[in-house]
Amino acid sequence: MADLLTREERQEHLIPLGEAGWGAVPDRDAIRKVYIFPNFIEAWGWMSRVAIWCEKWNHHPEWRNVYRTVDVTLATHDADGLTSLDIKLARKMDALASASTAARYQSDISEPIACLCEPDPRR
Numbered sequence: 342m343a344d345l346l347t348r349e350e351r352q353e354h355l356i357p358l359g360e361a362g363w364g365a366v367p368d369r370d371a372i373r374k375v376y377i378f379p380n381f382i383e384a385w386g387w388m389s390r391v392a393i394w395c396e397k398w399n400h401h402p403e404w405r406n407v408y409r410t411v412d413v414t415l416a417t418h419d420a421d422g423l424t425s426l427d428i429k430l431a432r433k434m435d436a437l438a439s440a441s442t443a444a445r446y447q448s449d450i451s452e453p454i455a456c457l458c459e460p461d462p463r464r
């Protein structure tokens with residue numbers, strides 16, 4: 342099972358994802374991004390391409406599709422938090438979105454990702 346990201350790994354990997362539109366999920370050790378595609382078929386096509394990688398890596402998102410938006414949350418359920426698998430999948434999602442469509446993202450949906458980079462007092 343993958344280990345939770347260390348503080349150093351969070352500083353190194355989460356900050357760049359924050360600059361790409363990922364944010365923190367309130368009260369969870371998880372990241373979130375809301376993609377906006379030109380239309381439903383582009384959104385669905387992107388989800389299909391992502392799904393192939395999810396199966397290959399045995400790591401799956403929590404996502405909701407409404408028309409041309411896909412609201413994505415990533416965390417590793419077995420570890421109850423963020424691991425390297427979530428970083429890898431987030432990067433793949435962004436690569437597939439930028440490569441295939443004029444995807445945009447909503448920027449006002451989450452807390453700043455930096456709040457996931459400090460040790461969690463609850464742990």
Ligand SMILES: C[C@H](O)[C@H](O)[C@H]1CNC2=NC(N)=NC(=O)C2=N1
Binds near residue numbers: 401417
């Ligand atoms: C048995 C367990 O469900 C599998 O190993 C995989 C499936 N996909 C998964 N996806 C995510 N996000 N977290 C997991 O812990 C996870 N586990």
